[in-house]
Amino acid sequence: MTEKNGKNVIHTEHLKKYYIMGDIEVRALHDISLDVNYGEFTAIMGPSGSGKSTLMNILGCLDRPTGGLYILDGTDVSSMDDSQLAEVRNKKIGFVFQSFNLLSRSSALENVMMPLLYSRNKDHAKERAAEVLDLVGLGSRLGHKPKELSGGQQQRVAIARALINDPEIIMADEPTGNLDSKSGKEIMQILISLNQDKGKTILMVTHDPKIGRQVPRVISVFDGMIGTEEEQEIIKNWQNPDFLNVSGLKKPDSASVSLKKEQINPNGNGKMKNEAKETVSNPFSDTFGTDDNDLEEEEESSAADALAEAFGNRKKVANEELPAGKQFLVNPIKGNEEGKTA
Amino acid sequence: MNISTLIIEALRNLLSNKVRSLLTMLGIFIGVGAVIAMMSIGQGAKNSITDQMSSLGTQTLYLSAGNFTENVRNPQDLTNSDVEAIKTLGIADIVAPTVSQPFTLSQSNGNTVNASVTGVIPEYLEISNYEIESGSYITQEQLDENSMVVVIGSEISDSLFSNSNISVVGETIRISGQPYTVIGVLKSKGSSTMGTSQDQVVFMPLSTAQNRLITRQRNTVGRISINVKDSVSLDQAQTMIENLMRERHGIFEGNPDDFTIMNTQEILDTLNSIMNTFVLFLGGVAGISLLVGGIGIMNIMLVTVTERTKEIGLRKALGAKKRDILAQFLVESSVLSLVGGILGILFGLGLAYLIAYIATMMGTELHASYNPLFILGSTLFSVAIGLFFGIYPANQAAKLQPVIALRTE
Numbered sequence: 076m077t078e079k080n081g082k083n084v085i086h087t088e089h090l091k092k093y094y095i096m097g098d099i100e101v102r103a104l105h106d107i108s109l110d111v112n113y114g115e116f117t118a119i120m121g122p123s124g125s126g127k128s129t130l131m132n133i134l135g136c137l138d139r140p141t142g143g144l145y146i147l148d149g150t151d152v153s154s155m156d157d158s159q160l161a162e163v164r165n166k167k168i169g170f171v172f173q174s175f176n177l178l179s180r181s182s183a184l185e186n187v188m189m190p191l192l193y194s195r196n197k198d199h200a201k202e203r204a205a206e207v208l209d210l211v212g213l214g215s216r217l218g219h220k221p222k223e224l225s226g227g228q229q230q231r232v233a234i235a236r237a238l239i240n241d242p243e244i245i246m247a248d249e250p251t252g253n254l255d256s257k258s259g260k261e262i263m264q265i266l267i268s269l270n271q272d273k274g275k276t277i278l279m280v281t282h283d284p285k286i287g288r289q290v291p292r293v294i295s296v297f298d299g300m301i302g303t304e305e306e307q308e309i310i311k312n313w314q315n316p317d318f319l320n321v322s323g324l325k326k327p328d329s330a331s332v333s334l335k336k337e338q339i340n341p342n343g344n345g346k347m348k349n350e351a352k353e354t355v356s357n358p359f360s361d362t363f364g365t366d367d368n369d370l371e372e373e374e375e376s377s378a379a380d381a382l383a384e385a386f387g388n389r390k391k392v393a394n395e396e397l398p399a400g401k402q403f404l405v406n407p408i409k410g411n412e413e414g415k416t417a
Numbered sequence: 418m419n420i421s422t423l424i425i426e427a428l429r430n431l432l433s434n435k436v437r438s439l440l441t442m443l444g445i446f447i448g449v450g451a452v453i454a455m456m457s458i459g460q461g462a463k464n465s466i467t468d469q470m471s472s473l474g475t476q477t478l479y480l481s482a483g484n485f486t487e488n489v490r491n492p493q494d495l496t497n498s499d500v501e502a503i504k505t506l507g508i509a510d511i512v513a514p515t516v517s518q519p520f521t522l523s524q525s526n527g528n529t530v531n532a533s534v535t536g537v538i539p540e541y542l543e544i545s546n547y548e549i550e551s552g553s554y555i556t557q558e559q560l561d562e563n564s565m566v567v568v569i570g571s572e573i574s575d576s577l578f579s580n581s582n583i584s585v586v587g588e589t590i591r592i593s594g595q596p597y598t599v600i601g602v603l604k605s606k607g608s609s610t611m612g613t614s615q616d617q618v619v620f621m622p623l624s625t626a627q628n629r630l631i632t633r634q635r636n637t638v639g640r641i642s643i644n645v646k647d648s649v650s651l652d653q654a655q656t657m658i659e660n661l662m663r664e665r666h667g668i669f670e671g672n673p674d675d676f677t678i679m680n681t682q683e684i685l686d687t688l689n690s691i692m693n694t695f696v697l698f699l700g701g702v703a704g705i706s707l708l709v710g711g712i713g714i715m716n717i718m719l720v721t722v723t724e725r726t727k728e729i730g731l732r733k734a735l736g737a738k739k740r741d742i743l744a745q746f747l748v749e750s751s752v753l754s755l756v757g758g759i760l761g762i763l764f765g766l767g768l769a770y771l772i773a774y775i776a777t778m779m780g781t782e783l784h785a786s787y788n789p790l791f792i793l794g795s796t797l798f799s800v801a802i803g804l805f806f807g808i809y810p811a812n813q814a815a816k817l818q819p820v821i822a823l824r825t826e
Contacts, residue, residue: 132820137734137819137820138818157739158738161737166736172731176727180433193735193737240736
């Protein structure tokens with residue numbers, strides 16, 4: 076971590092985002108105050124419609140809050156105009172999207188170079204692009220078009236693109252969401268190594284509680300607000316927050332059962348995985364197709380494996396590093412952690 | 418983003434959708450092509466008219482009896498003495514009186530043709546810009562002797578003497594029953610821009626015409642062509658002749674002239690302005706198709722923007738500002754119309770030359786002509802069309818919110 080402007084890369088106070096839909100005011104975000112330190116690996120979790128995407132958009136300077144303060148890397152971005160925001164996005168933020176968002180007409184190298192088109196610093200564009208592609212392990216595929224690359228490779232191109240301008244923070248929106256388990260794991264390993272070896276701050280939105288469990292810090296979002304500590308705990312242990320939100324009412328028993336099981340068996344990844352499969356496939360079978368769910372479960376767990384490997388032994392340390400005394404900050408992986416370290 | 422990157426990007430986008438780009442270009446292509454073809458043809462026609470006019474000599478005045486614009490009581494004819502009086506003014510190189518009347522010409526093989534027979538003096542050849550194909554022109558001697566000789570245009574020659582292998586010179590034709598010897602055939606001048614043939618003429622000595630053929634009033638001349646000296650301005654000469662003729666014809670102050678003086682420069686100017694209007698009119702009509710082509714571009718660009726909403730969102734997320742997106746789409750539409758325009762220019766010129774060729778083959782002398790400035794103008798104009806019709810779609814793209822654009826599938 077080199078020169079930093081201010082204490083936190085992200086500092087927000089009472090962020091609000093209201094929409095007017097017809098006559099109704101929709102409070103997509105309500106009073107979000109949070110800090111993200113330099114070099115942190117953070118996940119935002121929450122059920123569908125909780126406002127986590129809205130939060131991510133605002134943190135990513137793609138959208139402006141209705142009210143509140145947002146300081147990114149020492150600059151107040153909450154009152155910037157469109158073109159200033161564009162510059163901030165270009166310089167300070169690297170985006171990784173769920174659906175990769177590569178230009179199909181352009182080669183990997185050109186895709187990676189794209190942010191430089193809009194940047195003042197265009198020196199050695201090709202060399203820099205080749206370098207970051209090499210960093211994500213695609214040094215030999217510079218000229219390939221996206222459709223000639225696998226999903227995992229495409230996402231790695233996207234990561235390289237996020238890195239080209241050496242941003243302060245990488246924002247990844249479900250980066251493994253469209254990938255098979257092996258690729259998902261690879262992508263997660265790349266993100267982890269960026270965080271651990273290069274000291275990049277990473278903010279990631281995820282659906283998957285298994286991933287959430289392994290990330291040092293989770294910010295949970297419920298109904299447009301940061302979850303309380305208990306809620307944070309629950310969201311981390313949910314098998315599938317979306318499921319609970321949508322069909323939890325129908326199947327309250329199985330949902331609570333699965334929660335319990337999780338809490339009782341906090342450690343042992345392999346074991347937990349098996350149990351997770353059982354408990355999840357059960358309620359899902361009523362609402363959706365079973366086959367898909369099994370598959371999805373397996374995929375996502377692999378990305379979580381990568382996280383577990385990376386952060387499993389660092390959790391205590393990571394915990395201490397976090398600034399204490401902020402009510403909205405959650406001790407990462409509290410439940411699991413205590414079980415493991417005991 | 419610099420302009421070359423933008424152009425390369427635009428070309429790539431256009432190439433990724435070849436058929437669509439081609440069809441869109443077709444609108445501009447046809448539009449520009451039509452404008453260029455029309456203007457080139459118009460310009461060519463204008464050039465040939467002005468050429469013909471100036472071949473009559475811009476230093477020439479034509480004096481004829483009667484007033485075409487005002488009623489004059491008892492207009493007097495122009496006479497040989499008028500001609501002499503003008504000569505004594507000393508402002509003209511050549512004063513060439515002519516008299517003409519239509520007659521039926523016949524030949525011993527039974528062929529007949531109707532033509533205007535004109536009595537001329539030897540100098541008239543120079544003023545009228547004819548050349549001799551075979552034989553000779555009327556001489557001063559023949560004029561003095563009232564010789565029964567004629568010089569005929571190539572078309573008259575063709576209609577009277579069907580066997581073109583025989584030399585026409587020396588043959589006899591009959592005009593109003595009188596035998597005349599053909600002493601010369603004129604080189605073909607083609608049809609005039611007004612559509613009348615310039616090869617359907619018959620010239621004979623003025624004296625012969627006045628004394629033997631057109632004998633209404635022996636001293637009368639129909640028209641006097643006056644080739645003014647270079648040292649005298651045309652306007653000055655016109656005023657002098659006007660004053661002289663008024664005096665000779667005894668016209669009181671305030672009464673209109675009983676004669677008309679045509680000034681070739683004036684005619685040329687009038688014709689020029691008529692032709693300019695004509696060319697602009699043609700161009701304007703063709704310009705409508707250009708407008709339609711431009712609307713086609715706008716339409717396609719709107720579709721493109723909708724199709725590439727996600728790409729726009731991505732670019733914005735990666736730091737593209739409004740003006741970057743605006744520039745990207747404007748360059749794309751300009752490149753589209755520029756390429757269409759350049760191809761259209763080539764097509765239009767080709768078409769113009771083809772039309773001119775066909776017209777010439779069919780007997781109407783016509784040369785396509787273009788102005789390099791005009792080509793440059795059309796090129797710039799097609800870029801302008803692309804820009805103009807690209808503004809709305811590009812603006813639609815630029816004002817997309819990145820969040821919404823990214824969310825769009």
